[in-house]
Amino acid sequence: MGVDRPLLRRAGAVLTALSAIAATVVAGPARAIAPGGPCALPRTQAHHSEGLDSWNPAYPRPDGRLDALMVFLAFPDSRPVTTPGQLVADHFPATSRFFERASYGRFSVRPHPLNRWFRMPRPSTAYHIQRDWDGELRSAYLRDAIAAVRGRVDFSDYGLVYLVADPDAPGVDSDATKVVNLDRPLRVDGTELRRVVTVFEHHPPDRNVLAHETGHVLDLPDLYHRPTEGKGDWDTHVGDWDLMGSQFGLAADPFAWHKWKLGWISRRQVACVTGRGESEHGIEPLEAPMRPGSDERTRLVVVRTGLTSALAMEARTASGNDTTTCAEGVLVYRVRSDTPSGAGPIQVLNGHPGSRACPGQAVYPPLADAPLGVGESLSSGMDGVRVTVTGHTPGGAWTVRVSRD
DSSP: OOOOOOOOOOHHHHHHHHHHHHHHHHHSSOOOOSTTOTTSOOOOSSTTOOOOSSOOTTSOOOSEEEEEEEEEEEBTTBOOSSOHHHHHHHHTTHHHHHHHHHTTTSEEEEEEEEEEEEEOSSOGGGGOOOSSOOHHHHHHHHHHHHHHHTTSSOGGGOSEEEEEEOTTSTTOOGGGOEEEEEEEEEEETTEEEEEEEEEOOOSSOOTTHHHHHHHHHTTOOOOSOOOGGGOSOSOTTTTTBSTTTOTTOSBOSOOHHHHHHTTSSOGGGEEEEOSSEEEEEEEOBTTSOOOTTTOOOOOEEEEEOSSSEEEEEEEEOSSGGGTTOSOOEEEEEEEETTSOTTSOSEEEEOSSTTOOOSTTTSSSHHHHTOSBOTTOEEEETTTTEEEEEEEEOTTSOEEEEEEEO
């Protein structure tokens, strides 16, 4: 679950968007400021910004099928004991099915493995592979990997490249798996490679690891907290919720905010609260299948709280990508579009502070039972918002009352 390198953002467009939002929020009643409406936070210069008023064209849109090339790399200091076929099976079809469920059938990753080992010119230990990888050594690794396969494949046929290292080579560190975004694309036989996923997983690998890294390819941020000097807990921001927080999470389905950002739920399925007072909303479970072209039931309730901040509510149940979830109910979280990847752009609000749930299974038991049940409330004083779950219908929808000072 590596932090990938930032790409440049266009400052002028961001400042224009921020100015427009300021005029809307301060000058009078909220009105649509972008195709996503008044609750669509602006995309900022923050790396993997949670803003969704526009799409960052540097990333592929997750619509339809993404064809991904898989290249398998061996080293002079190790003879592989696993086969490329075994490594493909470690990640597929699980990764494809994850995205098919998450996107309601709108997006999938189709792997194209080159079912043989390609020999790297240097021993695995020569690259000093690790999580915080030296830039020059990482570049050397990428150059050698591309050179090893050059002339054997047409890169223009693929939207993504997975470089899969021999998991048993002595210099391979499984903590180094990450997306590498390139400020200067690599040109290979007339094709520009803007990003690759370097895979250094064990066999078998971490659960959902390739889905997590592919999420970065779709401009999703890391949601975990990286402790200073490696001391502390990694999962204090979102716990088990959303695989961008932890690939081991019990409730790995992407937040509804991310599904909105990626275009998997539409503006019509987002209830936007901009005024004061009380409002009631029915929320369809996030994991429930969607009827293509006809399902306009609310999947996300958003309270706009500032120029770059919002409070979000969604219903989570034990189905789809969340079959192993520790708790069901209405999940409440805060979103900031000016906070970069890895710094807490999303923070789950705990509906049951002081409790711990599913110890030994949850990656972060204090947030494993964060959702609210019927009759329960949560107040966010800094946002001036109170959320109360008032019911759960036989059809599966949850009803909430939002009170705003």
